[in-house]
Amino acid sequence: MSSHDDAMTYLDANATESLRPAATEACLAVMAAVGNPSSVHRAGRAARRRLEDAREIVAARLGGRAADLVFTSGGTEADALAVHGLRRGRRVIVGATEHDAIRVPARDATVLPVDRHGVADLDVLARLLAEGPALVCLMLANNETGVIQPVAEAARLCAASGAWLHVDAVQAAGRIAVDFASIGAHAMAVSSHKLGGPAGAGALLLAPEAAAALAPLITGGGQEKGRRGGTPPLPAIAGFAAAAREANGAQSLAPLRDAAEAAAVAAGAVVLGAGAPRLPNTTCLALPGVKAETQVIALDLAGIQVSAGAACSSGKVARSHVLEAMGLGPLAGEAIRVSLPWNATEADIAAFAAAYAEMAARLSRRAA
Amino acid sequence: MSARPNRPIYLDNQATTPCDPRVVAAMLPFFTERFGNPHSAEHAMGLDAEAAVEAARAQVADLIGAEPRELVFTSGATESNNIAIKGAARFAAGMGDPRRRIVTVVTEHKCVLESVEDLADEGFEPVMLPVGRDGLLDPGELRAALAVPTLLVSVMAVNNEIGVVQDISSLAGIARAAGALFHTDAAQAVGKIPLDVAAMGVDLLSLSGHKLYGPKGVGALYVRRRPRVRLAPLFSGGGQERGLRSGTLPAPLLVGLGEACRIAAAEMAEDAARIAALRDRFLRRLAADLPGLVVNGSRHARIEGNLNVTFPAATATDLMRAVPDLCISTGSACSSAEIEPSYVLRALGLDDATAKRTLRIGIGRFTSAADIDFAAGALAAAHASVAHARIEA
Numbered sequence: 001m002s003s004h005d006d007a008m009t010y011l012d013a014n015a016t017e018s019l020r021p022a023a024t025e026a027c028l029a030v031m032a033a034v035g036n037p038s039s040v041h042r043a044g045r046a047a048r049r050r051l052e053d054a055r056e057i058v059a060a061r062l063g064g065r066a067a068d069l070v071f072t073s074g075g076t077e078a079d080a081l082a083v084h085g086l087r088r089g090r091r092v093i094v095g096a097t098e099h100d101a102i103r104v105p106a107r108d109a110t111v112l113p114v115d116r117h118g119v120a121d122l123d124v125l126a127r128l129l130a131e132g133p134a135l136v137c138l139m140l141a142n143n144e145t146g147v148i149q150p151v152a153e154a155a156r157l158c159a160a161s162g163a164w165l166h167v168d169a170v171q172a173a174g175r176i177a178v179d180f181a182s183i184g185a186h187a188m189a190v191s192s193h194k195l196g197g198p199a200g201a202g203a204l205l206l207a208p209e210a211a212a213a214l215a216p217l218i219t220g221g222g223q224e225k226g227r228r229g230g231t232p233p234l235p236a237i238a239g240f241a242a243a244a245r246e247a248n249g250a251q252s253l254a255p256l257r258d259a260a261e262a263a264a265v266a267a268g269a270v271v272l273g274a275g276a277p278r279l280p281n282t283t284c285l286a287l288p289g290v291k292a293e294t295q296v297i298a299l300d301l302a303g304i305q306v307s308a309g310a311a312c313s314s315g316k317v318a319r320s321h322v323l324e325a326m327g328l329g330p331l332a333g334e335a336i337r338v339s340l341p342w343n344a345t346e347a348d349i350a351a352f353a354a355a356y357a358e359m360a361a362r363l364s365r366r367a368a
Numbered sequence: 369m370s371a372r373p374n375r376p377i378y379l380d381n382q383a384t385t386p387c388d389p390r391v392v393a394a395m396l397p398f399f400t401e402r403f404g405n406p407h408s409a410e411h412a413m414g415l416d417a418e419a420a421v422e423a424a425r426a427q428v429a430d431l432i433g434a435e436p437r438e439l440v441f442t443s444g445a446t447e448s449n450n451i452a453i454k455g456a457a458r459f460a461a462g463m464g465d466p467r468r469r470i471v472t473v474v475t476e477h478k479c480v481l482e483s484v485e486d487l488a489d490e491g492f493e494p495v496m497l498p499v500g501r502d503g504l505l506d507p508g509e510l511r512a513a514l515a516v517p518t519l520l521v522s523v524m525a526v527n528n529e530i531g532v533v534q535d536i537s538s539l540a541g542i543a544r545a546a547g548a549l550f551h552t553d554a555a556q557a558v559g560k561i562p563l564d565v566a567a568m569g570v571d572l573l574s575l576s577g578h579k580l581y582g583p584k585g586v587g588a589l590y591v592r593r594r595p596r597v598r599l600a601p602l603f604s605g606g607g608q609e610r611g612l613r614s615g616t617l618p619a620p621l622l623v624g625l626g627e628a629c630r631i632a633a634a635e636m637a638e639d640a641a642r643i644a645a646l647r648d649r650f651l652r653r654l655a656a657d658l659p660g661l662v663v664n665g666s667r668h669a670r671i672e673g674n675l676n677v678t679f680p681a682a683t684a685t686d687l688m689r690a691v692p693d694l695c696i697s698t699g700s701a702c703s704s705a706e707i708e709p710s711y712v713l714r715a716l717g718l719d720d721a722t723a724k725r726t727l728r729i730g731i732g733r734f735t736s737a738a739d740i741d742f743a744a745g746a747l748a749a750a751h752a753s754v755a756h757a758r759i760e761a
Contacts, residue, residue: 008412008413010413012404012405012408012411012413012414015404015405015407015408015414016403016404016405016408016616018403019399019400019403024399024400027399028392028396028399031387031392031395031583032387032392034378034384034385034386034387034695035384035695036380036383036384036578038383039380039383039384039695039697040688040697040698041376041380041688041692041694041695041696041697042376042692042693042695043376043378043380043695044380044383044695044697072443073442073443073444073447073585073615073618074443074615074616074618075615075616076603076605076606076614076615076616077443077603077615079605080602080603080604080605080614081603084603099605099606100605100606100607100614101605101606101614101615102605104604104605104606104607104614105603105604105605191616193405193616193618198399198618198620198621199405199616199617199618199619199620199621200443200585200586200618200620200621201585217450217602217603218446218447218450218479218602219450219479219482219483219486220446220449220450220477220478220479220480220481220482220483221446221477221478221479221482222478229446229450229478229479229482230443230444230445230446230447230479231384231444231446231576231578231584232584233443233444233583233584233585233586233621234584235387235583235584235585236583236584236585236618236621293410296410296411297410299411300410300411300412303412305404305408305411305412305413305414306410306411307408307410307411308410
């Protein structure tokens, strides 16, 4: 059974993953039960058990301690909680290709440059760390290019200088092996709907010393040990845990992604970030001379759902800060993101390849 | 006493409500085939999700008499309250507004009290007004507090423990006359009593999905547009919700919130009448067996679905232990794991011993007459045996 409409080929998993049936099932099962996890009666205790089971599962899947995992409304809140909650007394340093969920709350931050493949320059980081106590934010995998950052090396540099490292693992979790403990970071953000769970839940994993220092963003009620007030969204959290349990890495998508990439390159595309290790489901394809927006619209008309970067405040198709930071010049406005969901098929790739070739032939000719 | 039920009986509808099956049905397609990200404005699946989110926004707006664009979606009432209170204070201070006073009430939900207390660390001056024995705020108290120029007044529409309904229109009028913004935490009121933001004259109003038979994990903040109320966001990022609340909107949950609001608008009066009859039936049966039973909070200005009752001789903890099939509570769910007597009951003037003999009964849309009969019978029987055991000991 195809989980999406036959007329649509969904290749925008980095905006939101296809929901995993197990996640939907877990979510609906909890929805059918009543109970606030903070209530002491039987329904409340059952809800509490489900919440703590989910916490154990998500923590275990990501190599964190359940006791220091804070459930949030999603990845953005988890990132914001890390930036606001851990920065006291520290200068903030952010990677140049971070998601807006990090860049915007840390507007005053020092920017850590990346090379033309999109990989952070750790020599620069080492120099910046010598200048005093810092909170470094470096994403595990980029949402637009899939480029994987050397976060474990960054963590070692941070540890050596007393700095803290926050890792945005929103796009990486579930797609590649992610182990918070072995990375050695102080905080790590993940999102349910990026790994096939429902939107509306996320988590911030914390090292014990970071957990002790964390200043909450949303206060009141004392939930999540006072680190995040509000009734936890149990159905979404149960779906999150079910999805996390099933998301065993997207390695099997790599041949499909490579096939899509090869077809696009044959039609004139340039792959951005290809020189760096990347997520197995993501490719960022520039078509020289053709605006990204034009490409996305053309593909949408052909039933192919892709995007021109991050899906955030709706409507805007701005030049990608990620690609600009990679020094790609005009190509920064001419690239689309193709991101395969966990249930992508060969038929999806064939549909994409045909539509892309047709589009490239038509639009490149016009651009030339 | 009726036969033992084969499921726990749920009478804790102020802690959370069951999701209405119609709400679940409305959400279902968005959990399966219609899973697009509502911010993916570049392709059809994203636009489909966006249209669903905007339809939900209109349904929520309809229920409270707002314009759709006056609603900011959040993860729930706690977040809405945090954004409203901290956001209004921080924005005003950032614009050079010299006013520092923030006025609220001692019986507010913890998240309002803690938001106001957090602001004290930033140089604001929290003022917590007392309530009367009936749980209501005396407008005179508010007027007196506003003698000092005040930024923001926050008064909840319906109390989560004792169910009393504050006279929001009058209080908002007093605040407006003094030039202060007025916020109301209406998490317990929306969908239970008719509310109209324009008629009430409020600037900010918080609501929650799971308190009105919708899903957990969503809520909204009403932010008045004319004249425009300006807020600083609690956190920023992708700039969704006009920059006030970043993060991917959970389309399925919002569709559920919209459907919950649609149902509430259509069935509120009918629900209220049925629930009032159940409440009266419960109270009649219990009071017949337990003379000396006291209902806390105003008997008139209260929602139908709440009863806060002090028992003559048995503690709430003993009663709850004696009737494990009954899901009831001693007060706010957030703090119900605490053994501390409720601060709301203390504010009404109840001593600790009395507060410890007090239970909250939350009747809802899915409560049946049989549930009520079982609950009243079981509590009366439990009271007799607990009180008896106490005398024996």
